[in-house]
Amino acid sequence: MAFTSLTFIAFIGAVVLLTSMLPSPGGRSAVLFGANLVFIGSYVDSVTQVAPLAAFLLMCYLIIEGVRRSRSSAALVAGLAVVIVTFIVLKKFSFLGESLVLPFPYLIAGLSYVLFRVVHLLVDAKQGELTQPIAPLHFFNYTCNFLSFTAGPIQRFQDYAANKDQRLSLDEEKVFRAFARVIMGFVKVAVVSAIFNYLFDSVSVRVLDTAATLAWPMLLGLYTTAAVCYTVYLYANFSGYMDIVIGVGALIGQELPENFNQPFRARSFLEFWQRWHMTLSEWFKTYVFNPLLKLLATHVTAPAAGPYLGVIAFFVTFLIMGVWHGTTSVFVVYGLLMGAGASINKLWQVMITKRLGKKRYKVLAEKSVVIYLARGLTLAYFALALTCLWVDMPQLLRLTRQLGIGGVAASYLGLAVAGAIAYFVWDTLASLPVRWLAGSTGGVIGRNLGLAFQILLIVTVSSFFHKAPEFVYRAF
Numbered sequence: 001m002a003f004t005s006l007t008f009i010a011f012i013g014a015v016v017l018l019t020s021m022l023p024s025p026g027g028r029s030a031v032l033f034g035a036n037l038v039f040i041g042s043y044v045d046s047v048t049q050v051a052p053l054a055a056f057l058l059m060c061y062l063i064i065e066g067v068r069r070s071r072s073s074a075a076l077v078a079g080l081a082v083v084i085v086t087f088i089v090l091k092k093f094s095f096l097g098e099s100l101v102l103p104f105p106y107l108i109a110g111l112s113y114v115l116f117r118v119v120h121l122l123v124d125a126k127q128g129e130l131t132q133p134i135a136p137l138h139f140f141n142y143t144c145n146f147l148s149f150t151a152g153p154i155q156r157f158q159d160y161a162a163n164k165d166q167r168l169s170l171d172e173e174k175v176f177r178a179f180a181r182v183i184m185g186f187v188k189v190a191v192v193s194a195i196f197n198y199l200f201d202s203v204s205v206r207v208l209d210t211a212a213t214l215a216w217p218m219l220l221g222l223y224t225t226a227a228v229c230y231t232v233y234l235y236a237n238f239s240g241y242m243d244i245v246i247g248v249g250a251l252i253g254q255e256l257p258e259n260f261n262q263p264f265r266a267r268s269f270l271e272f273w274q275r276w277h278m279t280l281s282e283w284f285k286t287y288v289f290n291p292l293l294k295l296l297a298t299h300v301t302a303p304a305a306g307p308y309l310g311v312i313a314f315f316v317t318f319l320i321m322g323v324w325h326g327t328t329s330v331f332v333v334y335g336l337l338m339g340a341g342a343s344i345n346k347l348w349q350v351m352i353t354k355r356l357g358k359k360r361y362k363v364l365a366e367k368s369v370v371i372y373l374a375r376g377l378t379l380a381y382f383a384l385a386l387t388c389l390w391v392d393m394p395q396l397l398r399l400t401r402q403l404g405i406g407g408v409a410a411s412y413l414g415l416a417v418a419g420a421i422a423y424f425v426w427d428t429l430a431s432l433p434v435r436w437l438a439g440s441t442g443g444v445i446g447r448n449l450g451l452a453f454q455i456l457l458i459v460t461v462s463s464f465f466h467k468a469p470e471f472v473y474r475a476f
Contacts, residue, residue, distance in 0.1 A: 015031060015035045015248075016251045019032075019252040019253065029164060031252075035146050036140065036141060036144045036145065040110070043107050043109055044106075049105060053110070053114075059083075060143075064079075065134075066079065068133070075126075076126040083118055091111055091112075094328045110149040113152055114144065117155075117157070119287055120154075120283070121134070121157055124158075142155075147254065152259060153246075154280060154282075155257055163253060163254050168252070168253040178247045178248070181244075182244050182247035183455060183458075184454065185243030187240070188236040188240025189236065190461060192232070192240070196236065200230045203226040204229075204230070207219065207226050210398070219402055220407050224411045224414065224415055226390075227384055230386055230389070231386055235263070235264075259279055260276060261278060263276035268349075268374060269382070270349075272378050281321075284317050288317045292317065296312060314343045316339065317339075318338040318342040321338060323335035328393065330396055331388060333393075333396065338385065373417075375420060376415070376416040376419035376423065379415070379416070384408070
């Protein structure tokens with residue numbers, strides 16, 4: 001079910017209407033259960049294609065209940081091993097032999113986010129935070145919530161449970177804010193991401209054309225342009241989707257966590273990931289980075305080595321997080337780039353603090369030139385690393401050979417400087433008083449006119465492109 005299709009819009013409209021007609025906790029759970037079944041069913045052509053997901057959910061449910069009852073570390077480790085190995089097989093990672101892969105087509109979308117929720121439940125079960133068995137209905141609704149099934153946000157079970165036990169309560173202001181957020185999400189997906197997806201497709205096809213012979217400066221310019229367009233497209237597409245599901249969630253009584261917080265204002269790669277896909281970053285921090293750092297600290301007790309343990313932990317964590325995005329070899333490269341970016345960033349912080357001291361480093365970091373240059377460098381690194389999301393391994397190797405080390409460095413530095421200048425100009429213009437807007441942003445008429453203009457913009461641009469780009473993260 002395409003998120004920008006009229007079918008999906010009708011589907012969420014029906015879910016919102018049914019939920020408002022059945023506002024009790026039981027009624028809401030029943031509507032969500034039905035919606036989840038319909039949503040998952042839209043991805044498959046037969047019952048057999050959903051059988052592996054059903055078997056995986058049943059297995060996970062039984063393992064979670066076993067860990068909850070025993071609260072045994074051995075049960076947790078064994079359960080995690082079984083769940084992760086099964087996940088790897090079902091996701092068909094490229095390093096698996098054909099004998100280890102199920103020999104028929106089946107639903108893969110959603111498995112990654114089901115895994116995140118299952119791991120969270122397993123750890124909570126071991127720690128005694130699940131005092132009662134989870135009802136099968138709520139287990140299914142939590143792990144397969146149609147709003148966050150394919151791409152998050154990753155919600156904690158405790159937050160889901162707190163929402164499910166409340167009666168739906170809406171007022172005019174809450175409905176307007178939710179509806180306005182949904183419309184803004186569609187503007188991002190159907191307008192902004194559609195425009196930059198069109199630009200990206202137009203430019204990247206020339207970059208990846210094996211028959212074309214481009215002069216090195218032309219290749220460098222086209223590649224850098226393609227990288228920027230893809231980055232904007234990805235952000236608008238992904239954050240727009242989050243706006244839609246969070247807005248719809250508010251209309252049916254679900255408080256989904258935020259997943260973006262102005263990521264392009266980040267001054268470092270580590271801060272960027274505190275603002276981009278925040279629930280994913282928080283999940284990896286809780287279940288990978290913190291345990292790994294604790295493990296390293298127990299084996300390396302020298303005080304001088306302490307600051308550098310974070311460098312190692314960051315590299316491993318971001319490596320795993322990068323590899324998680326896909327099942328082919330190019331995503332290993334992406335993981336290595338993510339790990340290198342995070343660990344170099346942490347190493348820089350350790351070394352510059354050691355050299356200048358915390359006070360002088362803080363003063364330096366607050367200088368405008370440093371701020372904008374840091375933001376430009378962060379944007380450039382992320383944009384170039386995202387190349388792994390739009391090429392395969394042979395294309396990446398060919399592109400790297402054509403650009404050379406000098407080309408990659410020129411693209412990175414040029415984009416960093418251009419990004420710094422663009423950020424400065426944007427912030428300067430944003431800080432200017434725009435008095436003529438003051439009278440159009442308030443009041444019922446002004447707000448409704450604003451929404452009407454956005455809807456008109458969506459219809460106009462969608463008509464030009466015939467359809468909006470599909471949600472990009474469903475492919476990962």
